Amino acid sequence: xxxxxxxxxxxxxxxxxxxxxxxxxxxxxxxxxxxxxxxxxxxxxxxxxxxxxxxxxxxxxxxxxxxxxxxxxxxxxxxxxxxxxxxxxxxxxxxxxxxxxxxxxxxxxxxxxxxxxxxxxxxxxxxxxxxxxxxxxxxxxxxxxxxxxxxxxxxxxxxxxxxxxxxxxxxxxxxxxxxxxxxxxxxxxxxxxxxxxxxxxxxxxxxxxxxxxxxxxxxxxxxxxxxxxxxxxxxxxxxxxxxxxxxxxxxxxx
Amino acid sequence: xxxxxxxxxxxxxxxxxxxxxxxxxxxxxxxxxxxxxxxxxxxxxxxxxxxxxxxxxxxxxxxxxxxxxxxxxxxxxxxxxxxxxxxxxxxxxxxxxxxxxxxxxxxxxxxxxxxxxxxxxxxxxxxxxxxxxxxx
Numbered sequence: 001x002x003x004x005x006x007x008x009x010x011x012x013x014x015x016x017x018x019x020x021x022x023x024x025x026x027x028x029x030x031x032x033x034x035x036x037x038x039x040x041x042x043x044x045x046x047x048x049x050x051x052x053x054x055x056x057x058x059x060x061x062x063x064x065x066x067x068x069x070x071x072x073x074x075x076x077x078x079x080x081x082x083x084x085x086x087x088x089x090x091x092x093x094x095x096x097x098x099x100x101x102x103x104x105x106x107x108x109x110x111x112x113x114x115x116x117x118x119x120x121x122x123x124x125x126x127x128x129x130x131x132x133x134x135x136x137x138x139x140x141x142x143x144x145x146x147x148x149x150x151x152x153x154x155x156x157x158x159x160x161x162x163x164x165x166x167x168x169x170x171x172x173x174x175x176x177x178x179x180x181x182x183x184x185x186x187x188x189x190x191x192x193x194x195x196x197x198x199x200x201x202x203x204x205x206x207x208x209x210x211x212x213x214x215x216x217x218x219x220x221x222x223x224x225x226x227x228x229x230x231x232x233x234x235x236x237x238x239x240x241x242x243x244x245x246x247x248x249x250x251x252x253x254x
Numbered sequence: 255x256x257x258x259x260x261x262x263x264x265x266x267x268x269x270x271x272x273x274x275x276x277x278x279x280x281x282x283x284x285x286x287x288x289x290x291x292x293x294x295x296x297x298x299x300x301x302x303x304x305x306x307x308x309x310x311x312x313x314x315x316x317x318x319x320x321x322x323x324x325x326x327x328x329x330x331x332x333x334x335x336x337x338x339x340x341x342x343x344x345x346x347x348x349x350x351x352x353x354x355x356x357x358x359x360x361x362x363x364x365x366x367x368x369x370x371x372x373x374x375x376x377x378x379x380x381x382x383x384x385x386x387x388x389x390x
Contacts, residue, residue, distance in 0.1 A: 018331055019327075021331075021334075022327045022330050022331050022334075023327070025330055025334075026326075026327065026330060044326050044329075044330075047326070047330045047333075048329065048330060048333045049333075050330075051330045051331070051332075051333030051334035051336075052333050052334070052336060052338050053338075054334045055333060055334050055335060055336045055337070055338040055339075056338040056339055056342070058334070058335075059337060059338060059339030059340070060339055065337045065340060066335045066337065067334055067335045067336050067337060067338060067339075068334040068335060069334070069335040074334075077331050077334050077335055078331075078335045080327075080328060080331035081328060081329070081330070081331030081332030081333070081334060081335045082332075082335070085328050086328055086329070086332050087267070087271075087289075087290045087293075088263070088264075088267055088321060089321055089322075089324050089325040089328045089329075090290055090294070090325070091263060091266060091267050091270065091290060091293045091294050091297055092263055092297075092318060092321035092322040092324070092325065093294075093322055093325050094293075094294035094295075094297045094298050095263075095297065095301060095318040095319065095322050096322065097294070097298055099295075099298045099299065099302065102295070102298070108366060108367070111366065112366050115362070115366065116359065119355075119358065119359060119362065120355045120359065123351070123354055123355045123358055124351050124355060127347065127350050127351040127354055128347065128351065131346075131347045131350075142347070142351060145348070145351065145352075146351050146352065146355045150285070154284065154285070167344070168344060168345065168347055168348050168351075169348075170340065170344075171340055171341060171343075171344020171345065171348030171349075171352075172344065172347070172348040172349075172351040172352040172355075173352065174336070174337055174338075174340050174341035174344065174348075174352070175341045175344065175348055175349050175351070175352025175353060176352040176353075176355055176356050177336065177341075178336065178338060178341050179352060179353060179356045180356055181333060183356065183360075187360050191360055191361075191363040191364050192363065192364045192367055193363060197367055198363060198364070198367045201363055201366050201367050202363055205359045205362055205363060205366070206356070206359055209290075210332055210333075210336065213329055213332070214329050214332065214333055217325060217326050217329045221325065221326065224325065225294060228290065228291070228294065229291045229294050229295065230291070232288055232289070232290035232291040232294075233287065233288040233291050235285065236274075236277070236278060236281070236283055236285055236286065236287030236288055237287070239283045239284070239285050239287075240281050240282075240283050240287075
């Protein structure tokens with residue numbers, strides 16, 4: 001009776017449960033940050049890594065694809081971190097952003113957007129070649145997966161790629177997203193990621209919205225609006241270019 | 255009233271999403287293209303106008319500031335609902351393709367950014383109201 005009452009209370013109020021879980025995660029993360037790393041590693045960076053670890057075990061336990069939120073007790077986490085509230089909060093970060101900075105970086109931001117899609121696609125294709133794929137459809141799909149994990153399956157579906165190749169392209173995009181989330185705060189110093197211009201270029205080059213959103217949050221939250229403003233165009237651009245121009249180019253070579 | 259700030263944010267968000275859908279269908283892409291980015295630019299312009307006319311009350315600003323501050327918790331919830339298992343068990347090709355893409359892209363950030371990056375850093379620190387520690 002007692003356990004059932006707790007489960008019911010938590011499950012039927014998923015979003016509220018989500019607040020508690022995230023609150024506890026952040027508390028532990030900031031404690032680790034200040035006690036174990038003496039503030040050297042930012043609390044939010046640790047919190048994101050803890051979140052990813054929870055997602056790993058959630059996936060292991062539930063065999064689903066939405067990490068911790070596939071466990072019914074924690075379904076609210078999926079809503080709190082889902083695309084609606086995430087995008088709403090990203091827009092809210094624009095409160096405090098400087099429009100002049102965005103205008104100043106405008107052309108470089110757009111340039112990095114196109115360059116980012118081409119570069120990621122190209123690298124994905126080359127790696128797929130190294131692993132022995134030689135048909136244009138598979139190469140394009142895996143290249144598109146290196147763009148983002150949304151562009152990969154959309155491209156694969158458009159080109160009738162095999163489900164195995166589509167699965168690889170999604171996984172490649174997921175690896176990219178997770179690595180950007182975890183790695184950004186550590187490389188930020190070395191690549192000059194400390195100002196609006198480089199954040200906009202970063203958003204355009206990396207593109208993966210969840211990766212950039214998480215990575216910049218863990219680096220310096222003031223960079224978030226600048227990175228997000230370009231990154232949110234990236235997936236759309238990838239969906240436009242990959243199954244069309246980039247496929248035609250790939251097809252003409254292989 | 256607090257809700258005014260939240261409502262302004264929501265209105266900009268929805269207008270941006272609407273534009274993103276339109277752009278997506280004009281481009282023939284089955285996804286929202288840049289909706290969030292447009293919403294952000296719209297919010298920046300609207301807030302600027304309202305602040306200059308002194309029409310944005312403190313409670314309204316706190317409605318905006320709340321969602322701004324909820325960003326990191328939401329990102330952590332997002333991290334916790336990622337398919338991490340899928341990323342780690344996607345096989346060597348997926349891991350190499352994703353990993354190499356990220357590392358090479360990192361190298362290009364300072365190359366595209368160029369020298370101007372440092373000048374702009376000063377501007378950034380001077381004009382932004384939030385300090386990193388307060389933001390958390």
